């Protein structure tokens with residue numbers, strides 16, 4: 001379980017996160033939704049410790065992760081897989097080298113074992129015959145999938161995805177979403193996903209938190225979301241004209 | 250104020266860079282890569298500028314000393330000392346600041362804005378050390394070699410220009426470059442080079458590592474990296490010269 005306890009984060013004079021508390025459980029897909037600029041990425045990066053929070057605590061099971069120093073954090077970081085908004089593949093390495101990289105860094109496997117494991121993960125995300133291409137030579141959807149392969153290569157317990165659907169067409173989005181959902185069940189991870197895509201929300205929001213100007217304005221599941229009375233949430237969910245009309249019917 | 254802010258942040262970054270590496274084998278591989286990309290790939294430009302500058306220094310010395318009482322071999326001597334003392338260390342340092350500095354700042358800066366550095370950190374890798382240490386080590390090891398190459402080629406360029414134009418005979422020039430040779434001048438040049446290599450790589454890495462924003466900011470930070478590296482090189486030129494030659 002990941003427990004976020006009254007965290008605050010500001011940059012210079014702008015307070016981005018204001019007193020956020022939330023819990024995320026195992027085997028579930030947890031969604032963080034909200035407008036662009038509402039603080040989703042900052043929240044995710046605060047949870048994984050890429051940003052230092054000003055106040056409050058982040059706990060992984062019973063460990064107060066946010067209070068650990070770099071060396072102590074490393075033990076938990078090895079159990080974290082993260083998918084970044086722009087994939088963040090190393091652009092001077094090939095697809096295969098990207099996936100092998102964490103194995104190089106943190107295991108003592110032989111080269112053959114590493115390749116086997118990397119190819120297993122690449123197969124899992126349906127990347128075939130692209131091992132020796134560079135990230136700039138493959139499509140955005142493929143980059144995302146390679147990034148997922150890299151994120152799961154060390155069997156993570158926690159999977160974080162920052163807008164896995166950004167910049168992708170609806171069909172590719174659906175594929176990536178299904179992949180993340182399957183992986184969550186297969187690996188029994190705690191998965192947390194940032195998104196502003198309503199299709200994803202309806203598809204697999206087992207737990208949803210809605211962030212607005214740095215605060216949690218609503219919390220629930222995809223079943224409750226259409227019937228919520230929260231005005232700001234409704235503005236967000238029914239932002240497009242068709243959805244608004246459907247709600248009125 | 251700004252200065253102290255940046256200096257403090259720079260020192261903190263360096264302590265992260267020099268903390269114990271997690272897997273030395275991987276660092277070794279990275280360092281070899283950087284030796285090629287920062288060092289070997291700079292040999293060409295060093296040769297080109299050295300041969301021409303050596304030629305110009307010799308010709309200028311010759312035309313400024315057209316005096317019958319002035320022995321011609323002194324042209325060789327003066328060209329040699331100018332090349333060793335200032336050109337092959339400081340001038341080459343400034344040119345490398347332009348070449349290596351901008352490439353380091355934009356490489357690391359791009360990795361920052363595309364979240365590749367975050368990706369390293371989240372895996373538990375000390376990104377500062379992993380990205381920056383191999384560059385510092387590679388340059389500190391290789392740049393002295395570049396300086397030596399530059400000295401040799403510069404003196405050779407002077408010989409070509411001097412003899413081709415006839416301002417100095419081959420014998421005089423060769424006699425001059427061997428006359429009253431002070432080996433410590435070479436040591437002095439190499440010491441300066443080591444400092445410059447450290448300045449260029451660490452300062453440029455600093456500007457790349459803390460970029461925020463997009464492609465525009467990466468471009469800006471690589472300009473800053475070059476400008477500040479150059480200023481620091483000139484400042485250390487004064488300091489080291491006073492310390493070593495006085």
Ligand SMILES: Nc1ncnc2c1ncn2[C@@H]1O[C@H](COP(=O)(O)OP(=O)(O)O)[C@@H](O)[C@H]1O
Pocket residue numbers: 011016034035036037038039040041042043461
């Ligand atoms: N490193 C940073 N320094 C200063 N401001 C930041 C930084 N990161 C994010 N912000 C600000 O925090 C706010 C929330 O950003 P973000 O979490 O990226 O939004 P989103 O919900 O679109 O992911 C934005 O106003 C952004 O400008």
Ligand SMILES: [Mg+2]
Pocket residue numbers: 040041042085162163
């Ligand atoms: Mg974001």
